[in-house]
Amino acid sequence: MKTKMFCFQCEQTAKGTGCTIQGVCGKTAEIANMQDLLIYQLKGIANYAVRLKDLGQTLEPSLIEFIEDSLFMTLTNVNFDPKDHLSQLRKSQEIKEELKIRFNGELMNPEATYTLSDTYEEIMEDTTRARIFFDEDLDEDIRSVREVIKLGLKGISAYAHQARFLEYENEEVTDFVLEALDKLTDNALTLEENIALLLRTGEASYKVMETLDRANNETYEAPTPHKVNVNVKKGPFIVISGHDLRDLEMLLQQTEGKGVNVYTHGEMIPSHGYGGLKKYPHLVGNYGGAWQNQQKEFSNLPGCILMTTNCLMRPMKSYDDRIWSTNVVGWDGIRHVPKKEDGTKDFSELIEKALELGGFPEDEPVKEILVGFGHKTTLGLSDKILDAVKDGKISHFFVIGGCDGAKPDRDYYTRFALATPKDSIILTLACGKYRFNKLDFGEVAGFPRVLDVGQCNDSYSAIRIAAGLAEKLGVTVNDLPLSLIITWYEQKAVADLLALLFVGVKGIRLGPTLPAFVTPNVLKFLQDNYDLKPIKTPEEDLAEIFA
Incomplete structure (x- = not known):
């Protein structure tokens, strides 16, 4: 009989409801259940940590x-190695x-009193207590809100991990993560109190x-426009994937x-937009596309691969001897830095292997795309942008x-982008x-029609850009000719979506499907208060936007 699991934290969860045998991401039931127990343990740790802080003790x-790191390693497509999870649990x-x-005492809630069992078999039996639906009496809407909070904490911790690597920390955020983990064990909290959380x-x-943006900009200089070659050059090479700029620098x-x-x-x-990184002439370009294509793109690749953060897929036999992980990333059997x-960190093993493999045999014709439109660069152009808006040359911002992901319906975003008016700008x-x-979208009013703002954490940049333009126009962000798809x-x-809601952005269109962990009542709250909309078709959505 196969071990049971339940996971619905990603958009591609099985049947749109939840993975129960193995994760669509490749996560086994063993890993899923150990991750549940690790989160359970973190809640117990937070129970004590919060009270020790209240007593004036320093953590x-x-x-x-x-x-x-523990929250981050439970994020989708980060760590699939049972040994790492067992070590983290212990x-x-x-x-x-x-x-x-x-604390000189013991708290009485289950997460605080639980003691990890000695053997692997007992630990796996204990994972049942940590599963999402273990408490059958918990109100389904409270459970739903708790899940959104928990998943948001995972995203927050991924960003905090990146900032900490550059020696930046936001103590308010740190305190909140502890407080939220603690409150996720408090069954006395009402639905309204959970929504406030x-x-x-x-x-x-x-x-x-905001902290990570400051860390990246102060360490590597704020991004400026830069053309990136997306074809290959002759010679040995290493492909680096993920988000951590410090790994790339080293x-x-x-x-x-x-x-x-x-x-x-x-x-x-x-990263090609940052002055402190693009100064290296052997940072020659970008290889491949989004994370879900890596098994095809990395197959028989005559070079080495370094995975620094999330988005790891099961390494294929055709390249599992040429891929390394670092930070909290892991897969059983692949080498770790x-x-x-x-x-x-010491990357000499990758360098030696890359030289041995020899790399690409010849140059491909150069094909370049433009990056580097963070908030500092884009807001530096705001007067020209707003003049173009006032002159009727720019009609809308998207x-x-x-x-990204692998499901076919994600071509919606390609079709939507291609259908946007020729006098609009896409961030x-x-x-x-x-x-x-x-794709070639050309220009409008002297600006590229597509402005690459950055990584997922650069949602902050998009917020800053929108807020800056709104301030200059004397309106709110929601009054701008702006649509978020x-x-x-x-x-x-x-975490990004919750940040957008925090600053009051309304009318976001979200897809390809809505989260399985959001109940109808919680969805109604988001729709009533923030006008959150599921995507339809590009034609229908554009018609509504311009109605």
Whole structure:
């Protein structure tokens, strides 16, 4: 009999309701259940941590880092290695025991009192207590709101992890993550109180993206427009995928002068806009498209691959000897590059392998796309943009972006982008941009029609751009000729959406499908208060926008 699981945290969950045998992402029931138990343990840790803070005690940075990393590794397509999860579970129990001793007592809720069992078999039996529907008496709408909060915390922690790698932290966000994990165990909270916590999750998401934006901009200079070659060059190479700019910087430093080219992949493409990174001449371009195409694109690739954050798919036999993971990313059997005590990493094994493989045999014709339109660059052009609006040269702005995925109905975003008026501008971000960013949309009023704002965390940039334009016009963001067409897949997209709701953005069109973890009543709340809309067809949605 197969081990049972239940997971509905991503957009492509089985049948639109939940994965019960194995995750569509490739996650096994074993991994899914250990992740549930790890979250359960984090709640128990937070129970003690919050009370110790209330008593005036200081929490070690290592504790905060452990919580962030644990939440991050349970995000979709991050870590599939049973050994990593077992290790993290055992560490969680050690931490909880230490906090119990410091608290000099024991709290009585199940997450706090639970003690991790000794054997693997017993641990797997214990995972049942941590599953989503374990408490059958819990109100379904409260459960739904709790799930949105939990998934938002996963996205927030992914961003906090990136910022911490650059030695930036937002203590307000850290405190909120602990508070929210603690309150997720409080069955006395009403639906209204849980919704209030949900809205505060959006505030924390906005603040952590603001911190990460500052970390990236201050460390590597604010992005400026830059043309990126999306075809290949002759010679040995390493493809780096994910989001962490510090990993890319270290890889560029270690490959400098060694005859190894570096290509970005997936959401790493916006890094070409940062002055502190594009200065390296061997950062030669971007390889491939969105994350879901990696098994095809990496197959028989004559170079090495480094996965730095989420979006890992099961490595195929054709390249599993040429792919490495780092940070909290992992798959059983693939090699991992750890972080040293001083925060650095040694990529020499990848470099040697890349040189051995030899790389691409010849150059392809150069084909370039434009990146680098973060909020500083775009708002620097705001007077010219607004003059073009006032002169009737620019009619509308669209934000089309978010997480991509494999389902056929995601071609909606390509068709929508192609159907937008020729006098409109498209702001795009995250890997959803790969649905159309290599197509030629031309220019309008002297501006490229497609402006690449950045990674998923650069939803903050999109908010800043919209707010800046609205301020200059003396109106609210919702009064702008602006439409948001958002594609979601995983939990960072949940955090991004909550951040948009926090700043009061209304009328967002979300797809390809609505989240399975949102009940009809919670959806009605979002529709009534924020005019959240499911996408229809490009033709219907454009007709409504311009009605």
